[in-house]
Each structure stands twice: as structure tokens, then as C-alpha cells.
Amino acid sequence: MARSLNLNQLTLRDKIREAARRAHDLNEHLEQAFVPKVHELRKLVRPSEQGIEAIPVSDTTIRHHAAIVIDSEQYTANLDDDATALFEAIVEEVGNILTKKR
Secondary structure (H helix, E strand, O other): OOOOOOHHHOOHHHHHHHHHHHHHHHHHHHHHHHHHHHHHHHHHHOOOOOOOOOOOOOHHHHHHHHHHHHHHHHHHHHHHHHHHHHHHHHHHHHHHHHHHOO
């Protein structure tokens, strides 16, 4: 991730490429992993509608699904932190370039 990369050793082009890759990874993770896991947990804990008998769900099942969502959220936060670090490094470098040209 970005923390393992020394951002000062990357060129501006490499920072932009890496930031784009991280943003893509974050978007893909949210759409294909995190949001579906949250929806699955919501389905498990949603109260049954009147007149429809719901299948009982054990506490263990709910805890298991909640743990999966929490793990996925931590991965999401790490991806976001990495992307943010890269974006900030890009802003800083572009700012340095612009102030040198004046």
C-alpha cells in the first residue's frame, strides 16, 4: 500500500498512476464486496413483515456476518487511507511545481 511505498521516491506520474489504481480498487471493493456484505447483513437482521413468518436466525450467524462486514470495512478504510495519502502527495508535488515556476 501507499505506506509501504516511499512517496518521496515516486515520480509525479507514478503517484498519479498509483492513485488511480487505488481509487479503482476502492471503487471495485465497495461495489463488489463491501456493499453486498452490508446488504446481506441487513437482510439477516431485518424484522419480518406482518403476516409473513420469518426463519429464525441465530446470534452466531449474525455475529459472523457482522464480523465479515467489520473486516471488510477495515480493508475499505485502509484503501481509502492509501488513496488519500497518494492524493495529498500529488497535491503537494503539483503545488511545489507551480510555486517554482513563478
